[in-house]
Every structure is written in C-alpha cells, then in structure tokens.
Amino acid sequence: MALVVQKYGGTSVADIDKIKNTVAKRIIGSRKKGDDLVVVLSAMAGVTDQLVDLAKKVIPAPEGREYDVLVSTGEQVSIALLAMSLEALGQKARSYLGHQVKINTDASFSRARILCIDTKAIKADLEKGRVVIVAGFQGVDEEGNITTLGRGGSDTTAVAIAASLCADRCEIYTDVEGVFSADPGVCSKSRKLNRIAYDEMLEMASLGAKVLHSRSVELAKKYHIPLYVRSTFSDNLGTLVTEESKDMESNVVSGVTYNKSEAKITIRGVPDKPGVAAKIFSALSGANIVVDMILQNVGEKNLTDLTFTVLKNDCKQALKLINPVIKKLGAKDATVDQDISKVSIVGVGMRSNAGIASRMFTALAKEGINMMMISTSEIKISCVISSKYTELAVRVLHDTFNLSEEGTPE
Ligand code: ADP
C-alpha cells in the first residue's frame, strides 16, 4: 500500500462529466489498488482567468490581499464538486481549503511561498479511509490572510503536501501525456520523454514549459519526491521526473522552451561608472521585481546602454521605479519592447559537449531570426528574439537537435 498525492489540473476538472466520470473514477481505481490518496485540485478550466478578468474590471493592475481572496475561490468550487462525486460513488471523501489544512505561507500575495504544512487533519482522515481533497494554489499567512502561490501553483501545493507526508510519489495529471521535448501545442514533432532529471525539468519549467510550476520541481528535487506527469484521459505511462542517472536518454539537448511573458527595458545613455547598475537594480529588487536577463553594451564617451527583461506584468511598475533613478543619474531615457520572447534549449548533456551554442545561433540565423540578448548556464542557452518568430524558432531548434529521436544511453 502506497501513500500517493495526485494533482488534477484545470482541464481535467473542466466540467461535471470530467469530475464525475473521469477524475472520481480514476481516484476510486487507485483506492481499489490499496493506495491512500491525497488529491490536489486546480480550479475548473478558465475559472481563474475569469476571476482575474473580473478584478481587472475594478482596477487595471489588481494585486495584494483582496486579489488573492478573489482568485483563490475557483478551487473551492472544484474540490467540493469532487468530494460530492466521490461520496455519491460510495467513496468517503473530505475537501479542505488551504487555511483549513493548514498550508502556511509567507505574506507575499500572488507569489507566496509555502513555509510548512500541518498534516494532522490529513493524516486523521486517511486513517478513516477518506480521500483527502485539497485546494491547490492557496495558503494562509501568519495573520490569517489568504495567499496564492502564483499561476500554475497547484503543482507546488501537491509536491509540498507529498514532501510533508513523506508520500511514496506525486502524480501530476494533466491534458498531455507527459513532459515533451517541446510544447506539443506548438511543435507537432515533439516527443514524450520517458524520464527527465530534476535539474533539466527545473530549467524547462523556469524557461516557460508550463506543464509544471517551477517551484514544484524545486521542492521535488529537494525532498527526493518522484514526480510522475501523465494524462488524466489515458492510461499511457507518462514522464518520470527524477534524479539524474547514466541510463537516461542521452540527447545533448532534451528540450526547447519558449516564454512570451517578459518585456525588454533599455536604459540609454547611462554613465559608465561603478555603482550605477547597483542603483537601478536595487530600485527594482526593493519592490520584489524579478529581473531576468541583463545586457550592458560597451558605450562611447563613458556612456552605456543597459538592457534587461522583467515580467510584462511588472513592466509599468518597473518604469515608475527607475524613471526617478534615471533622472538622478543623468541617463537619457528608458524604452520598452513588449514584443519579445525568450527561446531556450535545455539539456544536462550540454555540460560535456562543445559547439551547441554555435549550432543554435546558426540555425536561427538561417531563418533570418535576430537574437537581441543571449544568456547561458551549464545546461541551458536562452535567446531573446522578436515574438513573431517564437513558434518558428521552437520548431527549427527542435529539428536542429534531432529531438524527435530518442538518444541512446551512455
Ligand atoms: P494543468 O491545467 O493540467 O495544470 P497546464 O496548462 O498548466 O495544465 O500545463 C499543461 C500544458 O503545458 C500542455 O497543454 C502544453 O501545452 C503545455 N506545455 C508547454 N511545454 C510543454 C512541454 N515541454 N511538455 C508538455 N507540455 C507542455
């Protein structure tokens, strides 16, 4: 008998038919095999988006306490409907909101981090043979305020619960059959990966592969939780996210990802002297604005241009914060480009293979795709390009590195 945490995403609980006839029946099947189950749910597909849109009708850039109170409500509906469906099928079940569990987080609204989880109530229910259903994406801060973990955060709820319970595994049920070499919605030749190392998955998730919330992978790696990504709608084996090992497929590049959620800000005519960048980026970090790529050009006459990327959602606030700093420093101005995307290749095999960057750059150049920024780490290379070329770039890079074919283990 195993203790398993299962998470079902929004498309898996999109309507009553799917909740009653697919998810509830799958859960009962797992119970029949003798497993104890904690189930984490997302809101029904589209519901969180609708809630965000409602908030935007009240204020253009909603945020903070009330925003989290609002956007966390979708999960309350789905967990109750699943609990009712299970009870109707003769399976005892009980649903919990984050603060009922309780899932303690810090107080960073809309990007809260889980601090600890009280597992008492869950364990007591499991002992009574109940399936425990927990609302994903939400928690509660020290003062009792509802918090949310960021879009896609239900994956993180599931892994955090699995870690707290020392569960045998965590299964992420979604609308695709696993983790693919590229987003199957964009690249028809993408291939399902049977296994992927935590580090690769972490890079892919952070670089835009939204199949897993990146924090969930971080937690799975830290607490050694085997993570299975698979389809709610088929019995095919999915992808196992696990420790890196020699017998893994040995493609040098494992995946291609893209991310359209960032914007590029360029500050022109910045005095080229010590302390200037520190002033600009301190202003941003003070407001919790995450800066991703940074590029500083060699300038003339002791002036330089400084380019960096932030989330599109943070762009307005970033400008508001840096404009006074620009004035003080005597820099020329700041311009914004929203029509960019970041395309990346990821693979642990890149550590020991030279020439990957030049193959990537040559492939993009052949298609006439200009790279505006480049950044690398041991296991990834990212380029900022014009967003209109995103899908083309993903497909070209997928072909260049033969990702439709499985590499042979060393
Ligand atoms: P859920 O609602 O189940 O959490 P998400 O929409 O968050 O599902 O994530 C699943 C989606 O992630 C897929 O439909 C797919 O389009 C997208 N995706 C992006 N990159 C990848 C990838 N490399 N492998 C699999 N799916 C990916």
Ligand code: ASP
């Ligand atoms: N419902 C939330 C969202 O749409 C959380 C999740 O689905 O993981 O972002």
Ligand code: MG
């Ligand atoms: Mg998701």
